[in-house]
Amino acid sequence: MRLTGGLDRGRKLKAPRGLKTRPTGSKVREAVFNILGPAPDGDVLDLFAGTGALGIESLSRGAKRAVFVERDPRALSALRSNLTELGFADRSLVLGRDVQSVLSTLAADGRTFEWVFVDPPYAAGLTQGVLEELGNLCLAATGVVIVEHDKRNVPPDAAGGLVMTNRRYYGDTGLSFYRHPKEGAK
Secondary structure, three states: OEOOOOOOOOOEOOOOOOOOOOOOOHHHHHHHHHHHOOOOOOOEEEEOOOOOHHHHHHHHOOOOOEEEEOOOHHHHHHHHHHHHHHOOHHHEEEEOOOHHHHHHHHHHOOOOEEEEEEOOOHHHOOHHHHHHHHHHHHEEEEEEEEEEEEOOOOOOOEEOOEEEEEEEEEOOEEEEEEEOOOOOOO
């Protein structure tokens, strides 16, 4: 798995063998960043980060800082190794905890994020609860949440005050983009 853009384009990311995470494929990552455009001035949050491909890709493309949340010890080891090897450790915070508890802590600290990547285990049914928390607590006013999912587990059109503004499919992989509704928009 290689980075698809930015200053570190083409550099390889490590993923341990047998890991149960599904790294986001190159085509899907490239599509995400083509849709998002230039990196934001604010922070990026990578939930269910696995080996960190989406957050690391954000850093490579110019994001100032990224927070990664992952609880699997082997994925955490690969994530930390990737950040160190690519020179991004000083611009990153890695939290080895459950996503729901981290969101509450980040919100209590007043943290908000411009880009939030959500890539939970497809069958776990976690997306709606995470969207509720993000919309109410952690997403910047101009921010966007990007949810990766499969065709069988499509997230809702709205949750937590966020509305789905774009949905695309790349093979069996779906991407749904959420934002706060614009003032006065219906």
